[in-house]
Amino acid sequence: MAAAKKSFIMEHLRKAHMIELLAKGRRLDGRELLDYRPIEIKCNIIQKANGSAQVNLGNTQVIAGVKIEVGAPFPDTPDKGLLVVNAEILPLASPYAEPGPPDEEAIELSRVVDRGVRESGMIDLSKLVLIPGQKVRAVFVDVSVLNVDGNLIDATSYAVVSALMTTKMPVLEVSEGGGIVEKAEYIPLPFSTIPVSVTFARIGDSLIVDPDSEEESVMDARITLTTVEGGHLCAGQKGLAGGLTYEQIMFAAETAKIKGQEIREVIKKAVASVG
Amino acid sequence: MGKLINNGIRLDGRRVDELRPYKLEVGVLKNADGSAYIELGKNKIIVAVYGPKEVHPKHIALPDRCVIRCRYHMSPFSTDVRKTPAPSRREIEISKVIREALEPTILVEEYPRTAIDIFLEVLQSDGGSRCAGITAAALALADAGISMCDLVVACAAGKVDGTMVLDLSDIEDKEGEADMPVAVMPNLGIITLLQLDGILTHEEFKQGIDLALEGCRRLHEAQRKALMDRYFKTAPNQEVE
Amino acid sequence: MPEVKRKYVIPGELITEGNYRIIANVIKRGNKFYSTRIGLAEYGQEGVKVIPLTGPYVPKVDDLVIGKIVDYSAFAWEVDINSCFMAYLPARNVYGKNFTPGQESLVKRFNIGDLIAAVVTAFDRTRDPILSVAGPGLGKISKGEVVKISPTKVPRLIGKKGSMIRTIESGTGCKLMIGQNGIVVLSGKPEGIIKAVKAIRLVEEEAHLADLTQKVQAMLGIKEEGGKEGDG
Structure with a gap:
């Protein structure tokens, strides 16, 4: 119904109300500054994928699906399998999304999530080699964003991680002639730690986690920090034209560790529930 | 006799005139003006409608009616072998026939100078995804409150192991002799989509259409129920006062 | 009180047959009346209509609307009125007939993101709705x-x-x-x-x-x- 415009414009009087509330440590939807919206994770929803998960973060809805294929390694990493994370903000997800190839926002989304998974060492890519330098397993994680209501980075990140954790891949054998024989047996994709991203928005002097669309439309700066089990940081991305103070960044790092651990438990529970 | 049908029972246990299990839901996406979700066999398809809304770019607007745009797209993980995200020629053709199957029902002249966008996303594909998509898209249009002279419902029939069957699964579509998707405006009885893929005698062709229309009739019941559940759930009964 | 019959309907559904005047959201084929929307059908002496339960806002002249300023030019504000059409508030409807473009900065009056209460003064099939804020209670909404x-x-x-x-x-x-x-x-x-x-x-x-x-x-x-x- 709303006429197509490039981006969402928040009503001034709602924005004024938001700023007033933030000063008191509250948000428009009743959350406190460091509260996430309800996180709902459903695994194994796409039977044709090797692994899959839908994440609903408030009204943000994303689906991640994992496909495992056999491919050639990159020439500079002949002893490593491939991992590709690709997210698409589908035109059905928002009145502001357009059909067509991913724009810079969607590409940043893919890359930030990819970095979190890759740098955490969650997937040991060296275990995915079939014939060094020639044939390796390629892990494609594709994400379809179905409904946009802010914080796509975290929703996508949790969906990707949950999908990888539920991934089953066929047992492959290398025959004498160098051919690949697929067995009818399936094994889990080997993974170790669970990377969890925590995204913050700065609005004025307030730092909040998990911004929704309205909060994103007025935020000055954004920062995503990803931690591994135990709390070490493994990836980060600051976004938007505004800056952050030293104290704000240190506070975010500390909070990312605490929140990350809470969310890691939610992911583990969702994955465990499908066996 | 054949490998796909044995004693009148198909590989997935269905009789020749049976639909796969289905589920229809209306109003599943928050941002869209109208939305619906369908499962039919392994198909899982979500549809969003945006509009009527201003047209961008403006020059494609029509002075006396709205423009209908349609995009059928498959998620990369929806198929047996990963599909690249860029639209294929198949997806572009299907988008066109879906649009043309739905357009006859939309009272386009009520919304001059505007556009209606219909986005279908196949999250998991099985045989007959275009038909399932059309059935869900009609619900999404109704959910958006767009004036329509009827719903549209679609179902395929085809020839498998020499027998005419309803609602082909993936393997029946690939290994059978013919596949024929049909869409109809159920109250008007007007056919708005017909494709045929394979050889049929005139007799079989007629039998196929009759079968498909019977499948559509059953799915139309399901469409009605999905809309009633969404809009009149709190209603004590259907006839009021 | 004339008897009015009611029925929940979906698009394409038969409401009734006979001789009725069509009021809204109904099409006629032969002597049968069908709904074009999801809603509550009513038929009786006055005619047959469907009160829809979902659908876009189509502007009507004299409607009070609440809109959001989304853009402006030297002559007018563009107002999102939650409709299939973008509405326009011409500067002369605010500053008066003597308005000269370029002399006034429109944002001083209404900025992007401001909510206004306005009345639709003109709209038809060929052009976008035109708004006015002249009248009691109209204009910028500053709180709520x-x-x-x-x-x-x-x-x-x-x-x-x-x-x-x-x-x-x-x-x-x-x-x-x-x-x-x-x-x-x-x-x-x-x-x-x-x-x-x-x-x-x-x-x-x-x-x-x-x-x-x-x-x-x-x-x-x-x-x-x-x-x-x-x-x-």
Whole structure:
């Protein structure tokens, strides 16, 4: 119904109300500054994928699906399998999304999530080699964003991680002639730690986690920090034209560790529930 | 006799005139003006409608009616072998026939100078995804409150192991002799989509259409129920006062 | 009282047959009448119509709408009125006929993101709606809570001769400004606003049911005043 415009414009009087509330440590939807919206994770929803998960973060809805294929390694990493994370903000997800190839926002989304998974060492890519330098397993994680209501980075990140954790891949054998024989047996994709991203928005002097669309439309700066089990940081991305103070960044790092651990438990529970 | 049908029972246990299990839901996406979700066999398809809304770019607007745009797209993980995200020629053709199957029902002249966008996303594909998509898209249009002279419902029939069957699964579509998707405006009885893929005698062709229309009739019941559940759930009964 | 029959319908569904005058959202084939929308069909002496439960806002001249300024040029503001059409508020409708483009900076009056209450002064099939803010209570809305409902349910929220508005206002102490385009602005004390939003959501969810005024009264803890206005 709303006429197509490039981006969402928040009503001034709602924005004024938001700023007033933030000063008191509250948000428009009743959350406190460091509260996430309800996180709902459903695994194994796409039977044709090797692994899959839908994440609903408030009204943000994303689906991640994992496909495992056999491919050639990159020439500079002949002893490593491939991992590709690709997210698409589908035109059905928002009145502001357009059909067509991913724009810079969607590409940043893919890359930030990819970095979190890759740098955490969650997937040991060296275990995915079939014939060094020639044939390796390629892990494609594709994400379809179905409904946009802010914080796509975290929703996508949790969906990707949950999908990888539920991934089953066929047992492959290398025959004498160098051919690949697929067995009818399936094994889990080997993974170790669970990377969890925590995204913050700065609005004025307030730092909040998990911004929704309205909060994103007025935020000055954004920062995503990803931690591994135990709390070490493994990836980060600051976004938007505004800056952050030293104290704000240190506070975010500390909070990312605490929140990350809470969310890691939610992911583990969702994955465990499908066996 | 054949490998796909044995004693009148198909590989997935269905009789020749049976639909796969289905589920229809209306109003599943928050941002869209109208939305619906369908499962039919392994198909899982979500549809969003945006509009009527201003047209961008403006020059494609029509002075006396709205423009209908349609995009059928498959998620990369929806198929047996990963599909690249860029639209294929198949997806572009299907988008066109879906649009043309739905357009006859939309009272386009009520919304001059505007556009209606219909986005279908196949999250998991099985045989007959275009038909399932059309059935869900009609619900999404109704959910958006767009004036329509009827719903549209679609179902395929085809020839498998020499027998005419309803609602082909993936393997029946690939290994059978013919596949024929049909869409109809159920109250008007007007056919708005017909494709045929394979050889049929005139007799079989007629039998196929009759079968498909019977499948559509059953799915139309399901469409009605999905809309009633969404809009009149709190209603004590259907006839009021 | 002429008898009116009612029925829940979906697009394409047969409402009735016979000889009726078409009022809205109905098409005729032969002597049969079919719905074009999801909603409540009513047929009787006055004719046959469907009261839709979902759908876009199509502007009408003289409608009060609440819009959001989304852009401006040297001559006019562009206003999102939650419709299939973008509305325009010409600068001369604000500054008067002597307005000279370039002399006034339009943003000083209304900036992007401002909400305005306005009236549709012109609209037809060939051109976009034109707004005016001349009149009491129109112009920039500087405070309040914004709530969005389906534009098709606005008549229910207003009620017969404003009965539902009065019920909600008296039960919550809030003031309601209701745009025909489904945008509602509430002003009052925070606890009153919370109650009023709940009442609006109830009207929205149960717009197809009878006895809505009584339900809202019960929710807000108001005693019925002589049971005067049935609202079925």
